[in-house]
Amino acid sequence: MSIVPLQQTEPPADPIDRLAAAHRAGHGLARPFYMDPTIFERDMERIFRRHWHCLAHASVIPNAGDFELFKLGDEQVILTRGADGAIHAMLNVCRHRGAEVCTKPKGNAKFFVCPYHAWTYTNDGALRAARLMPKDFDRAAHGLRKLHVRVASGLVFVSFAETPLDFDPIEQSLRTSCGQYGWGEAKVAHRELYAVQANWKLAVENYVECYHCGPAHPEYSQTHALEQPLHMIEKLNEAMEARTCALGIDVGSGDHWRNSAGGHEAIHTFRYALYDGVSTGSEDGKPVAPLMGRFSAYDGGVTSIHLGGTSFLVCYPDHGMIYRFIPKTVDTCEMELIWLVRGDAEEGRDYDLSRLTWLWKVTTEEDKKIIEHTARGVRSHYFVPGPIAPMEQNELRYINWYLEEIARA
Ligand code: FES
Ligand SMILES: [Fe+2]
Secondary structure, three states: OOOOOOOOOOOOOOHHHHHHHOOOOOEOOOOHHHHOHHHHHHHHHHHHOOOOEEEEEHHHOOOOOEEEEEEEOOEEEEEEEOOOOOEEEEEOOOOOOOOOOOOOOEEEOOEEEOOOOOOEEEOOOOEEEOOOOOOOOOHHHHOOOEOEEEEEOOEEEEEOOOOOOEOHHHHHHHHOOOOOOOHHHOEEEEEEEEEEOOOHHHHHHHHHOOOOHHHHOHHHHOOEHHHOOHHHHHHHHHHHHHHOOOOOOOOOEEOOOOOHHHOEOOEEEEEEEEOOOOOOOOOOOOOOOOOOOOOOOOOOEEEEEEEOOOEEEEEOOOOEEEEEEEEEEOOEEEEEEEEEEOOOOOEOOOEOHHHHHHHHHHHHHHHHHHHHHHHHHHOOOOOOOOEOOHHHHHHHHHHHHHHHHHHOO
């Protein structure tokens, strides 16, 4: 009798790859993924600097010369509107010795003058003047480093990658979702930044599953059917689809957790129901602002979009929500919420800001708490990730997507 030796595969040499290879299928991520600075660096390299991010709605810089500074992890991005109306994004890093050239959070400027030695950049990033430099100094080669920018249905996206993931299908997809809700002509009614004492993945994981909605979000669960087990949502959706869907919103499109190996950015659009009699995401389910875009009536549903690693959008017929996740350090992140209303809506006349923002403020404060509870819990040396519940399938897919992305150089 011959003995066939067992095929032994060597564990990967890289400690992060080894940890990813040891991941237990169907379970959450292990403790180091939330605490290890070397994994955070890997996240930044292979997710953050590879994928597109929604930074803002274009209406925050309406005029030529307007700018706003965005801080993301170690990076600072200056978003500007040039004289021709085009939007530019560049790193806030002087090409001389690296000082921040923009020192204000927002404003209007034709030039950015570095506070160190006064190199002067135009608001599209070109180096205009560099004091006392030799005659043959090549100014054209020393503009601020530009990021790729795309504006789609009013949303401004940036990519740090030298060769960004294909954005064309994303633009097309957003046209059939946010575009139908009139987001291209919308305006920002309110923004709120939440500092969260947790690794950014804990925040995203929390966003993508609604298993917690019942226990953690009593207010949200009164109006939104997403916290129901899947078979109940499908039934509710049938009723919702029967009432609606003549609007040409392309639902069920894309696959958020398709990995980027094929060079494409991932997007997923889906619809879910509000309970009968509920018009929108508000405290009492009643409208909070004028109908947007192609909507002439409330349709009983919500359109939700998951895009890349950090950008999430929610469309109600009368307002929109942009949800941005911003990694800061290995154990801190931020979440920015941006409320959109119809471009001609006036606060006080057409909407009441506290009614408009009530539901997602309450919900996000609850989320911040449970994310931070989790961050403190997973610090324990005894934390062992448990099984992902049937209602958390989207989180399971996120975890698998994440592991594939960080394993791919
Ligand atoms: S570091 Fe900016 S001019 Fe010197
Ligand atoms: Fe939540």
